[in-house]
Amino acid sequence: MNLENKLAKSQTAFENWKTVPFTEKQKLLQKLASLLEKDAEKFGKIITQEMNKPITQSISEVQKCALMTRYYAEAENILKPEKIKTEFRVSEIHSVPKGVILGVMPWNFPFWQALRFAVPVILAGNTVVLKHASICFGSGNMIEKLFLKAGFPKEVFQNLEIGHEDVKKVLENPIIKGVSLTGSEKSGAEVASIAGKNIKKSLLELGGSDAFIVLDDADFKKAAASGAKARLQNCGQACNAGKRFIIQKNIEKEFLPMFIKEYQKYIPGNPLKKETLIGGMARPDLADELEKQYKKALKFGAEIILPLERISKNEFIPGLIKVKAGNPILQDELFGPLGMVMIAKNDKEALKLANDIPFGLSNSVWTKDKKRQQLFIDHLESGTVSLNKESSSDPRLPFGGAKSSGYGTELSLHALKEFVNMKTIVGN
Numbered sequence: 001m002n003l004e005n006k007l008a009k010s011q012t013a014f015e016n017w018k019t020v021p022f023t024e025k026q027k028l029l030q031k032l033a034s035l036l037e038k039d040a041e042k043f044g045k046i047i048t049q050e051m052n053k054p055i056t057q058s059i060s061e062v063q064k065c066a067l068m069t070r071y072y073a074e075a076e077n078i079l080k081p082e083k084i085k086t087e088f089r090v091s092e093i094h095s096v097p098k099g100v101i102l103g104v105m106p107w108n109f110p111f112w113q114a115l116r117f118a119v120p121v122i123l124a125g126n127t128v129v130l131k132h133a134s135i136c137f138g139s140g141n142m143i144e145k146l147f148l149k150a151g152f153p154k155e156v157f158q159n160l161e162i163g164h165e166d167v168k169k170v171l172e173n174p175i176i177k178g179v180s181l182t183g184s185e186k187s188g189a190e191v192a193s194i195a196g197k198n199i200k201k202s203l204l205e206l207g208g209s210d211a212f213i214v215l216d217d218a219d220f221k222k223a224a225a226s227g228a229k230a231r232l233q234n235c236g237q238a239c240n241a242g243k244r245f246i247i248q249k250n251i252e253k254e255f256l257p258m259f260i261k262e263y264q265k266y267i268p269g270n271p272l273k274k275e276t277l278i279g280g281m282a283r284p285d286l287a288d289e290l291e292k293q294y295k296k297a298l299k300f301g302a303e304i305i306l307p308l309e310r311i312s313k314n315e316f317i318p319g320l321i322k323v324k325a326g327n328p329i330l331q332d333e334l335f336g337p338l339g340m341v342m343i344a345k346n347d348k349e350a351l352k353l354a355n356d357i358p359f360g361l362s363n364s365v366w367t368k369d370k371k372r373q374q375l376f377i378d379h380l381e382s383g384t385v386s387l388n389k390e391s392s393s394d395p396r397l398p399f400g401g402a403k404s405s406g407y408g409t410e411l412s413l414h415a416l417k418e419f420v421n422m423k424t425i426v427g428n
């Protein structure tokens with residue numbers, strides 16, 4: 001079937017899907033959640049084979065998809081007509097689904113990114129077409145099959161096997177009413193400008209270079225293990241990974257060796273083996289890019305704590321470098337197993353360093369003191385502030401960025417409202 005026909009079918013599916021009651025849609029989501037749960041291992045294997053994520057992490061990714069889908073299957077219907085008290089006989093807000101929504105999704109969480117976008121958008125009454133990363137067509141097709149198997153009408157979710165170069169054409173098609181993109185700043189800016197020119201809503205979930213701040217009253221043991229995981233799980237390829245480790249100066253001698261010890265547990269191995277903590281990067285060109293960034297950081301004065309050692313076309317022994325403010329590498333996102341350590345005299349300096357970059361997605365602060373936490377809660381320029389834990393999204397809570405990390409909200413009940421129009425009904 002050609003692309004135009006596929007989009008036309010999504011539009012036809014929408015005309016019917018928007019009339020299906022919310023609770024009926026939720027019953028189908030329950031089935032989808034069960035299917036994900038039941039075969040999490042099988043789907044995990046697809047993920048690992050596509051992009052080298054260690055198998056236990058791939059299975060967890062699918063299980064998290066099931067959890068999220070179940071969350072929406074049981075969610076309160078915040079889209080039902082809302083009555084507002086005015087002097088008129090009728091004043092109501094109706095949430096009207098927009099239509100066919102395009103998702104442009106990346107390879108780093110092949111099931112999670114696609115489903116996190118699609119589930120609330122579909123529950124709100126829209127239909128979805130997915131442009132997945134070209135190495136993840138297997139995941140995209142499997143997700144389409146799962147929607148069908150769960151009983152969703154045909155074409156409520158369609159995986160379009162199209163390339164990057166086709167996105168403009170699809171987004172310009174009048175059938176498409178909005179776009180949600182997770183990806184780089186560059187692709188986000190391109191897609192948002194096409195959407196803007198065509199007066200279509202866009203939601204962008206972009207890069208990050210989040211801080212993982214460790215202050216002198218933190219639980220060092222927990223922070224060290226959590227910091228290594230924050231940087232190195234998924235081979236460091238997550239938008240919300242801890243990328244800059246801002247450590248208070250007076251604990252550097254005690255904390256840094258603990259952190260290094262945890263970091264060195266991540267030894268590259270076969271991603272299909274259960275004991276492997278870190279696999280290779282998803283593609284060799286991504287490894288080339290990380291190596292270039294490593295060299296750039298060193299050229300501008302970064303010191304090596306642990307060298308970044310390339311051991312195959314896409315595998316590294318993870319690296320750790322000490323970076324000072326002003327190093328241009330701080331403007332970049334390091335999307336791989338290379339961490340940056342920065343030293344701060346005190347809380348204020350830690351906050352300043354944390355904010356002094358273009359991004360602001362999901363920063364993490366380690367201090368037991370509630371007053372000290374408050375400074376960061378109030379002033380971190382960040383979509384999320386995690387306290388004494390590494391950053392990770394939660395289906396119940398909003399997820400989205402500040403500054404160049406993007407705009408719009410995924411997850412939580414708020415995501416249900418991203419692709420609906422508010423229709424006001426007022427009069428006597």
Ligand SMILES: O=CCCCC(=O)O
Nearest residue numbers: 108238239240392393
């Ligand atoms: O690249 C973004 C990763 C999102 C992972 C999460 O939702 O925690």
